[in-house]
Amino acid sequence: MSTAQIPFLKGHGTENDFVIIPDPDNALDLPAAAVARLCDRRAGIGGDGLLHVVRSAAHSEAAGMAAEAEWFMDYRNSDGSIAEMCGNGVRVFARYLQRAGLVGEGDLAIATRAGVRQVHIAKDSAGGDITVGMGKAFLPEGQVTVSVGDRSWPARNVNMGNPHAVAFVEDLAEAGDLLSPPPVQPASAYPEGTNVEFVVDRGPAHVAMRVHERGSGETRSCGTGACAVMVAAARRDGADPAVTGRPAMYTVDVPGGRLVISEHPDGRIEMTGPAVIVAEGLIDLDGIAIASA
Numbered sequence: 001m002s003t004a005q006i007p008f009l010k011g012h013g014t015e016n017d018f019v020i021i022p023d024p025d026n027a028l029d030l031p032a033a034a035v036a037r038l039c040d041r042r043a044g045i046g047g048d049g050l051l052h053v054v055r056s057a058a059h060s061e062a063a064g065m066a067a068e069a070e071w072f073m074d075y076r077n078s079d080g081s082i083a084e085m086c087g088n089g090v091r092v093f094a095r096y097l098q099r100a101g102l103v104g105e106g107d108l109a110i111a112t113r114a115g116v117r118q119v120h121i122a123k124d125s126a127g128g129d130i131t132v133g134m135g136k137a138f139l140p141e142g143q144v145t146v147s148v149g150d151r152s153w154p155a156r157n158v159n160m161g162n163p164h165a166v167a168f169v170e171d172l173a174e175a176g177d178l179l180s181p182p183p184v185q186p187a188s189a190y191p192e193g194t195n196v197e198f199v200v201d202r203g204p205a206h207v208a209m210r211v212h213e214r215g216s217g218e219t220r221s222c223g224t225g226a227c228a229v230m231v232a233a234a235r236r237d238g239a240d241p242a243v244t245g246r247p248a249m250y251t252v253d254v255p256g257g258r259l260v261i262s263e264h265p266d267g268r269i270e271m272t273g274p275a276v277i278v279a280e281g282l283i284d285l286d287g288i289a290i291a292s293a
Contacts, residue, residue, distance in 0.1 A: 008038075009096060009280040014273055015087035015220035015256025016136030019047040020096050026058040032080025036286045039078035044288060048219045049086060050076040051093050057064070062111045069109035069116045069127075071097060077215030085114035085161040087223020091130040091275035094119045099277055114161025130275045135161055135266035136153060137231040146196055147183045148176045149230065155184070156232040160269075162214075163194040164228035168236070172200055175210050179219035197225045201235065207233050208253035227269050230261035241265040 006028065009020040019038050022026065030052060038044040051072035056062035062072035073093045074085050090110055097103040099119055105123050109116050116132035136161040146155045146167040151174065153167040165184050169175065175182070175198035182196045196212045211222040211230050230250040234240065239248045241263050249262045259273040 002141075004285045005282040006285065007280065008045065008283050009099075009277055010047070011051075011092040011095060011275065011277040012256070013091045013221065013275045014254050014259060015221060016049075016086075016088035016222060016254075017047045017220075018049050018051045018089055018092050019045050020051045020092070020277075022053045022096070022100070024053065024058065026054045028052075030074075030076070032076075033233050034288060035076045035080040035102040036078065038283070039080075043052075045283070048078055048213065048216050049083070049089060050078075051089055051096070052076065053093065053096060056111045061113060065111040065116055066172065069111035071102070072111040075112065076218075077213070078215055079215045081215045083113070083140060083162060084217065085112050085117075085224055087132060087160075087225075087227060088273070089272050090117050090132045090223070091271075091273060092120060094121060094130055094132075095277055103144075103219060108157055112161070118272075126216070129272050131270055131272045132223070134227050134269040134271050137227065137263075139231070142186075142189060144189050145185045146198075147185070148174065155230075156235070157189055158228035158231050160224040160227050162224055163190050164197060165190070165191070165194050166197045166199060166229055166232040168199050168201075168232075170200065171221055172198055172208065172210050174198065175212075178210060178212040181212055181214070195225050195228075197222070198227050199229050202251075202253060205233075205237075205249065206253075208250045208257065221254040221259070223259065223271055223273070225253040226254060226259045226272055227261050229267070231263060236264060242267060 032269040039047045056066040056072040119132045140157045155167040158164045193214045211225045262270045
């Protein structure tokens with residue numbers, strides 16, 4: 001293989017799509033500008049984000065998790081910024097590991113900047129669903145408000161390892177074009193910005209959402225966002241598994257498909273949905289500046 005080329009794959013989970021860069025030894029330098037170029041839908045491969053596949057022991061941010069999880073998802077937003085977590089990305093990351101023969105069916109652990117996430121790949125699920133343990137939701141105190149144009153809605157502040165503002169609306173069209181981040185007040189609630197979800201009801205324990213992902217714009221799906229929406233909807237509906245002792249399960253429709261989110265009495269949240277690898281090939285480094293470290 002030419003030193004001017006590196007391998008890549010392309011995958012998606014409910015049409016939340018990612019460029020996948022296998023780099024077990026963390027030998028590649030991936031500056032923000034190069035990531036943004038790779039994720040560009042005209043000048044690069046195109047994606048809502050980039051999954052940098054690295055052994056935990058080889059990455060300074062994940063070495064402390066190496067005993068629990070061999071692989072680290074070094075996730076980047078499409079603008080090149082670093083993100084703590086991506087729920088759809090974890091499923092696609094796991095699918096890549098399975099495809100590459102690095103893991104098999106069953107349970108595995110994946111390190112992320114939001115901590116270790118437990119994943120289950122079902123038997124004979126080469127194109128089927130993967131379940132990810134998404135950790136627990138944290139609900140900061142205080143009211144927040146989301147605005148689009150001259151309209152505003154109260155929103156629920158939910159943290160899933162990354163921040164979310166969840167607003168319930170009458171019609172998803174009220175979210176506007178979501179090209180730029182909807183203003184959220186007070187700004188002090190989200191000092192590093194936030195993901196914003198707009199939600200409508202579809203039926204009992206069934207909602208639909210649109211999302212502006214911080215650093216990526218509107219995406220076809222957001223896994224952590226779907227989990228935040230499920231928790232916000234459950235609390236709105238008076239369902240709190242920690243209080244009732246009974247799990248709560250919601251179906252969350254996203255523009256790219258459907259996710260099923262469950263919250264257990266101990267606070268654990270699980271997300272189940274598809275993960276698909278659609279292409280693989282070589283990146284020509286003459287067109288995209290990625291230098292070896």
